[in-house]
Amino acid sequence: MKALIVAPSWIGDSIMAQPMFARLHARFPGLQLDALAPRWVAPVLQRMGEISEIVDSPFGHGQLSLKPRWRLARELAARNYDAVYVLPNSLKSALVPFMAGIPRRIGFIGESRYGLINVRHTLDKAALPLMVERFAQLAEAPGAALPKPIFYPKIRSTAADQLKTLTELGLERPARIVAFCPGAEYGPAKRWPAAHFASLAKSLAERGYAIWLFGSPKDHAVAEEISQLAPGLCRNLCGATSLGQAVDLLAMTDLVVCNDSGLMHVAAALDRPLVTLYGSSSPGFTPPLSDQADILSLNLDCSPCYKRECPLGHLDCLNKLTPERALAAALKRIAR
Numbered sequence: 542m543k544a545l546i547v548a549p550s551w552i553g554d555s556i557m558a559q560p561m562f563a564r565l566h567a568r569f570p571g572l573q574l575d576a577l578a579p580r581w582v583a584p585v586l587q588r589m590g591e592i593s594e595i596v597d598s599p600f601g602h603g604q605l606s607l608k609p610r611w612r613l614a615r616e617l618a619a620r621n622y623d624a625v626y627v628l629p630n631s632l633k634s635a636l637v638p639f640m641a642g643i644p645r646r647i648g649f650i651g652e653s654r655y656g657l658i659n660v661r662h663t664l665d666k667a668a669l670p671l672m673v674e675r676f677a678q679l680a681e682a683p684g685a686a687l688p689k690p691i692f693y694p695k696i697r698s699t700a701a702d703q704l705k706t707l708t709e710l711g712l713e714r715p716a717r718i719v720a721f722c723p724g725a726e727y728g729p730a731k732r733w734p735a736a737h738f739a740s741l742a743k744s745l746a747e748r749g750y751a752i753w754l755f756g757s758p759k760d761h762a763v764a765e766e767i768s769q770l771a772p773g774l775c776r777n778l779c780g781a782t783s784l785g786q787a788v789d790l791l792a793m794t795d796l797v798v799c800n801d802s803g804l805m806h807v808a809a810a811l812d813r814p815l816v817t818l819y820g821s822s823s824p825g826f827t828p829p830l831s832d833q834a835d836i837l838s839l840n841l842d843c844s845p846c847y848k849r850e851c852p853l854g855h856l857d858c859l860n861k862l863t864p865e866r867a868l869a870a871a872l873k874r875i876a877r
Contacts, residue, residue, distance in 0.1 A: 728849025
């Protein structure tokens with residue numbers, strides 16, 4: 542069997558799909574499983590043993606681009622896939638597999654995708670509260686019960702990968718490393734304050750830890766603010782690494798402290814000790830999937846609001862989540 546995955550456009554979502562990929566290989570021995578994925582997601586899929594080849598999806602969020610989609614569909618048609626699993630629920634994500642004439646097009650009904658999806662699952666949100674469960678359900682026949690428990694996602698980073706990344710970036714590996722991931726692509730209502738990160742950096746540095754800051758180029762400014770508030774204690778790597786390099790560096794760390802973000806899911810899939818900070822969002826849908834993760838949330842009456850910015854203007858859900866509380870959780874997690 543030769544099958545294709547239409548991958549999500551978010552790093553964390555793609556990681557949460559990995560148990561589904563493993564389940565497909567268990568169901569179909571000898572399966573060749575490829576992925577159609579945006580280039581910003583591809584590096585985490587390349588770290589999954591279940592994925593054979595990645596086909597570049599050049600479309601940004603919201604782009605229709607019918608002519609380029611048709612050209613991509615012709616390329617996929619020549620690959621003779623038996624089936625395609627369309628993980629996003631949007632209509633646009635199902636267009637290329639339909640145009641390619643892939644016989645079995647599997648997914649949730651989503652945005653009224655009758656015809657585009659011909660092996661249709663109906664989503665029961667109450668029965669499948671977690672995103673990882675919803676992806677895993679697509680590996681089963683429609684209507685079949687989802688086998689549980691679902692194994693946690695895993696991505697790989699070998700010692701050779703890590704040495705190569707250190708050499709490429711001209712970095713020396715400290716004896717003990719704590720990673721901070723201060724960004725959150727969704728918006729500022731998911732970002733713990735820079736001053737809190739800086740305070741935590743000072744406390745951890747006093748205990749002998751090097752502090753490395755990870756994120757995209759968009760996160761460089763907030764990471765620089767943290768660095769300035771904790772002078773000489775932080776290495777700002779935001780925007781200085783590729784996603785694949787960030788995976789390797791995170792794999793070396795003794796602890797990761799992060800917001801609800803894609804890098805949180807990367808750290809969890811690398812089985813790193815993890816302290817996660819929740820404000821406007823909820824761990825009830827996309828928690829860090831790891832036995833080594835601690836979730837910190839104040840559970841205020843106004844949260845989770847799922848807004849990009851605090852609608853009340855105070856961001857108490859994160860401002861009042863103190864560095865002292867994060868430090869206690871970090872030290873406890875490291876001690877384990």
